[in-house]
Amino acid sequence: HEEIRKLMGTKHKRIYSLSGTAVDLTHTHALLHADPSVIAGKTGTTDGAKQCLISLVRFGGKEYLAVLLYSDRRYTDMQIILSALKNMSGVSVTSGLPFSGSGKVSVSATGCTLF
Numbered sequence: 220h221e222e223i224r225k226l227m228g229t230k231h232k233r234i235y236s237l238s239g240t241a242v243d244l245t246h247t248h249a250l251l252h253a254d255p256s257v258i259a260g261k262t263g264t265t266d267g268a269k270q271c272l273i274s275l276v277r278f279g280g281k282e283y284l285a286v287l288l289y290s291d292r293r294y295t296d297m298q299i300i301l302s303a304l305k306n307m308s309g310v311s312v313t314s315g316l317p318f319s320g321s322g323k324v325s326v327s328a329t330g331c332t333l334f
């Protein structure tokens with residue numbers, strides 16, 4: 220849905236309280252700010268699912284939705300997934316954040332698996 224995509228891709232927004240006080244909001248998805256291929260996303264953390272991250276990315280003329288659950292290092296793990304997708308798409312890989320590369324990822328047309 221286009222409205223959801225727009226909201227999840229908004230990096231910054233200024234809103235106003237009923238009394239007129241300005242409140243500045245910043246999206247918490249660090250890769251949305253650091254990687255131009257990430258065009259929207261959602262973060263979350265719960266005891267059961269640990270660190271979660273959804274990233275809508277665009278490269279190689281295609282869009283991909285990467286969903287990460289149960290992570291202890293969501294941004295590093297998402298960078299591993301995005302790097303594999305970019306390599307699979309023939310797009311050169313660049314990263315705006317430190318990348319440990321300590322994990323492995325298997326990517327196919329049907330999905331990704333971290334191990």
